[in-house]
Amino acid sequence: MSETKALVLELTRKYHKEQVTRGFEPGVTPILSSGAVLDEDDRLALVEAALDLRIAAGVHTRKFESDFARYFRLRKAHMVNSGSSANLLAVSALTSPKLGEMRLRPGDEAITVGAGFPTTINPLVQNGLTPVFVDVELGTYNASFEQIEAALTPRTRLIMIAHALGNPFPVAEVAELAARHGIYLIEDNCDAVGSTYRGKLTGTFGDLSTVSFYPAHHLTAGEGGCVLTPSLELARLVESMRDWGRDCWCEPGTDNTCLKRFDYQLGTLPAGYDHKYIFSHVGYNLKATDLQGALVRSQLKKLPDFVAARRANWRRLCDGLAEVPGLLLPRATPDSDPSWFGFALTVLPDAGFSRKDLVNFLEARRIGTRRLFGGNITRHPAYQDVRYRIVGELSNCDIVTEDTFWIGVYPGLSNEMLDYVVESITEFCTGKG
Secondary structure, eight states: OHHHHHHHHHHHHHHHHHHOOOOOTTTTTTTTTOOOOOOOHHHHHHHHHHTTOOOSSSSHHHHHHHHHHHHOOOOOEEEEEEEHHHHHHHHHHHOOOOGGGSSSSOOOEEEEESSSSSSHHHHHHHOOOOEEEEETTTTSSOOOOHHHHHHHTEEEEEEEEETTTTOOOOOHHHHHHHHHHHHEEEEEOOTTTTTTEEEETSSSSSSSSOOOESSEEEEEEESEEEEESSSSHHHHHHHHHTTTTTSOEEEEEETTTSTTOOOOTTTHHHHHHHOOOOSSSSOOOOOOOOHHHHHHHHHTTHHHHHHHHHHHHHHHHHHHHTTTTTEEEEOOOOOEEOOOOEEEEEEEEESOOOOOHHHHHHHHHTTEEOOOTTSSSSSSSTTTTOOOOOOOHHHHOOOOOOEEEEEEEOOOHHHHHHHHHHHHHHHHHHHOO
């Protein structure tokens, strides 16, 4: 390391230590629903990568992919520019002609839940699949195994469901169901990194799983995401579609990894056409940058502490609100240990107050709240012209739309903040009940 670079990094550490963190002032200091927790090492990682001008995906990104796949004990991880792109790639990879009769085709059905984030559903629509919506259970906010099984038809080719707010759906049973019927399973694990079901990490049950590194999530790269899989075949398809759809697998800046760059004849191209410019898929450029790789690689070292903090914060809220009237508290899916993304609350019909009343009260106290994403997604303008099917009724999704919201449990919240949240909710609910 040069003397100048060492000096810059030393000054970076000094600069970080000079940043002033103000104490918590109830009703004044914002209590965010989510946010990134960044420390001195994260700042240093970003600055060092910037000094080296590693702007395209490179050594940090590749090292992170290797480390992240090892964390899940999966074969491959491919970092991308967002969790939304990760979902798009996971679904698109399954439409590849290279899968032969197993490829997904327009009109095939994909089971998902009616209450969730749009980017779990949008890739299904974008690839011409038919979303089949099932309802959720109040409390866990996941679909039950029975609801998912009841949605199966001969046209079902995919199940794609997110672990709601970090709370696993019954993924082991669903994975067995998918295997028995010869259909694919994609786990949207964006909110659930570190969650376990029957002692096994979520994100390891499906054919593919996805993660987001948006600042709200368990790890952050600012923006970013990842597609993981135990299958080398599917990993190769994901990589191709992420990298413009090209047939070549050379890393940026490298040539002739296959040692026969000018010896291919594919499609109707002339023999010897440059393999770097042969395209086997209709793909995209969805790669991340090495600055993002450097940051999330630093974040990964802190993941066990982040997961522990989320669980502790969720438990503190649950214990503090246990006797408060008018609210349905969240509960973990049986056999699971969630790495919680948020703490969901549903206002009961006989509460004597509405969700809007409680949310307005909390927001006035600078306590951040969020809706449970889209609620009943079929009620949004974007999906009015989308072809889909509903199994049963989405009655609980409608309740979520009207009466459910969530508050934060992310590691940046102190016990003092969480206790203020409990005090505020208790004061409002006992006063109105």
